[in-house]
Amino acid sequence: QQKVQQSPESLSVPEGGMASLNCTSSDRNFQYFWWYRQHSGEGPKALMSIFSDGDKKEGRFTAHLNKASLHVSLHIRDSQPSDSALYFCAASERGDSNNRIFFGDGTQLVVKP
Amino acid sequence: AQTIHQWPVAEIKAVGSPLSLGCTIKGKSSPNLYWYWQATGGTLQQLFYSITVGQVESVVQLNLSASRPKDDQFILSTEKLLLSHSGFYLCAWSLGTNSGNTLYFGEGSRLIVV
Numbered sequence: 001q002q003k004v005q006q007s008p009e010s011l012s013v014p015e016g017g018m019a020s021l022n023c024t025s026s027d028r029n030f031q032y033f034w035w036y037r038q039h040s041g042e043g044p045k046a047l048m049s050i051f052s053d054g055d056k057k058e059g060r061f062t063a064h065l066n067k068a069s070l071h072v073s074l075h076i077r078d079s080q081p082s083d084s085a086l087y088f089c090a091a092s093e094r095g096d097s098n099n100r101i102f103f104g105d106g107t108q109l110v111v112k113p
Numbered sequence: 114a115q116t117i118h119q120w121p122v123a124e125i126k127a128v129g130s131p132l133s134l135g136c137t138i139k140g141k142s143s144p145n146l147y148w149y150w151q152a153t154g155g156t157l158q159q160l161f162y163s164i165t166v167g168q169v170e171s172v173v174q175l176n177l178s179a180s181r182p183k184d185d186q187f188i189l190s191t192e193k194l195l196l197s198h199s200g201f202y203l204c205a206w207s208l209g210t211n212s213g214n215t216l217y218f219g220e221g222s223r224l225i226v227v
Contacts, residue, residue, distance in 0.1 A: 031213070032213040034215065034216075036216075041221075042220055042221070043203050043205075043218035043219050043220045043221045044157070044203070044216075044218050045218065046215045046216065046217070049213070049215055051213060086154065088156070088157065090157075090216075092213070092214075094213075099145060099147075099162045099164070099170075099214070100159060100162075100172060101159065101214075101216060103156050103157040103158075104156065105155065105156045106154075106155070106156060108154075
């Protein structure tokens with residue numbers, strides 16, 4: 001069973017709209033969570049990290065973490081066509097001796113002008 | 114500022130032929146280094162990681178090997194390519210701490226095995 005599950009698989013929003021991406025984990029040992037964004041043909045880039053329960057806001061992006069339910073979300077307000085990309089949720093355990101970081105399957109976001 | 118460079122950008126190789134992909138990190142000493150594999154539009158699968166020169170740990174067996182000959186260099190290789198090796202190979206670095214490490218990826222090397 002995959003340790004990090006993302007939904008939806010794909011999402012289309014109009015320019016200026018709100019995009020909401022979700023991520024759940026099956027591993028209660030996960031302590032650290034990230035959102036990465038990958039534009040076509042490029043390497044992924046870290047958007048945000050979130051390690052504590054609650055909201056974390058950076059510009060148009062807000063991440064929310066609930067460790068009790070192992071749920072993390074990403075909300076993008078005022079979406080722009082340049083936000084169109086593949087978004088990954090990632091998680092890792094504290095003190096993992098293998099330095100493993102687990103990625104979800106990704107959500108493909110399309111922002112239509 | 115730290116930079117990460119991968120080479121080659123893309124390769125088309127025959128089944129059974131050897132492969133070598135490289136990655137160099139500049140501006141950061143003693144980083145953790147990682148190799149990831151990605152099927153087209155798919156998830157990221159961690160292959161190897163290294164916390165120091167000469168030390169490489171395998172996360173998943175895919176008939177590939179990795180080496181870290183210098184502090185700033187990470188090499189991925191195989192002597193015999195399989196069709197299943199096709200995909201996008203990504204090198205990444207992180208700070209040399211134990212937990213909560215953000216990954217910084219290179220631009221990737223696209224491999225097509227025919």
